[in-house]
Amino acid sequence: ETGVTQSPTHLIKTRGQQVTLRCSSQSGHNTVSWYQQALGQGPQFIFQYYREEENGRGNFPPRFSGLQFPNYSSELNVNALELDDSALYLCASSFRDTQETQYFGPGTRLLVL
Amino acid sequence: LAKTTQPISMDSYEGQEVNITCSHNNIATNDYITWYQQFPSQGPRFIIQGYKTKVTNEVASLFIPADRKSSTLSLPRVSLSDTAVYYCLVGVLNSGGYQKVTFGTGTKLQVIP
Numbered sequence: 292e293t294g295v296t297q298s299p300t301h302l303i304k305t306r307g308q309q310v311t312l313r314c315s316s317q318s319g320h321n322t323v324s325w326y327q328q329a330l331g332q333g334p335q336f337i338f339q340y341y342r343e344e345e346n347g348r349g350n351f352p353p354r355f356s357g358l359q360f361p362n363y364s365s366e367l368n369v370n371a372l373e374l375d376d377s378a379l380y381l382c383a384s385s386f387r388d389t390q391e392t393q394y395f396g397p398g399t400r401l402l403v404l
Numbered sequence: 405l406a407k408t409t410q411p412i413s414m415d416s417y418e419g420q421e422v423n424i425t426c427s428h429n430n431i432a433t434n435d436y437i438t439w440y441q442q443f444p445s446q447g448p449r450f451i452i453q454g455y456k457t458k459v460t461n462e463v464a465s466l467f468i469p470a471d472r473k474s475s476t477l478s479l480p481r482v483s484l485s486d487t488a489v490y491y492c493l494v495g496v497l498n499s500g501g502y503q504k505v506t507f508g509t510g511t512k513l514q515v516i517p
Contacts (some may be wrong), residue, residue, distance in 0.1 A: 333507030381447050395447030
């Protein structure tokens with residue numbers, strides 16, 4: 292167990308709706324990254340948050356946004372859902388100031404109908 | 405980040421040693437090599453990380469030649485529970501700056517009874 296938790300575990304939405312996914316970091320970690328993993332593919336980096344600010348972004352449109360809170364937990368928000376947004380959404384926490392790697396949560400499975 | 409190339413799939417019998425090789429020809433001086441294991445519908449799990457030569461922990465060994473253009477993950481005496489996708493990643497995971505981890509498609513290991 293990594294100590295990274297995510298909620299909900301599963302979610303079903305319809306096209307055009309908005310969704311919020313949540314992540315609680317491992318104790319002592321100050322950085323959170325979010326990934327999207329389509330079926331049969333490797334995880335794709337969405338963005339990273341450090342000290343409540345976005346600190347790098349992958350090739351995802353602005354309708355993917357996030358927040359990091361003072362306790363280092365995080366949210367991923369996706370607006371105007373599209374069918375292709377159906378995927379496993381993973382968050383990973385780490386401690387930015389060391390060479391320690393990232394530790395992943397179990398993911399949230401999102402299905403867009 | 406440096407691009408990585410791995411075999412798409414491998415089969416092995418239970419009890420055998422499995423070696424998965426990853427090619428990363430354009431690895432940079434400050435890059436580390438990290439391997440993750442992922443089971444279906446779960447988040448990737450950290451296995452091992454190294455910079456050069458050999459690293460060993462309780463679950464695996466990582467062999468890195470002097471030129472660092474490839475690396476080999478070695479799993480001793482695999483069991484059925486080792487059936488999973490294994491990802492090789494190369495990059496600076498925590499440098500005080502922008503952190504991004506890019507996964508390839510991974511190697512699907514099937515352990516046969």
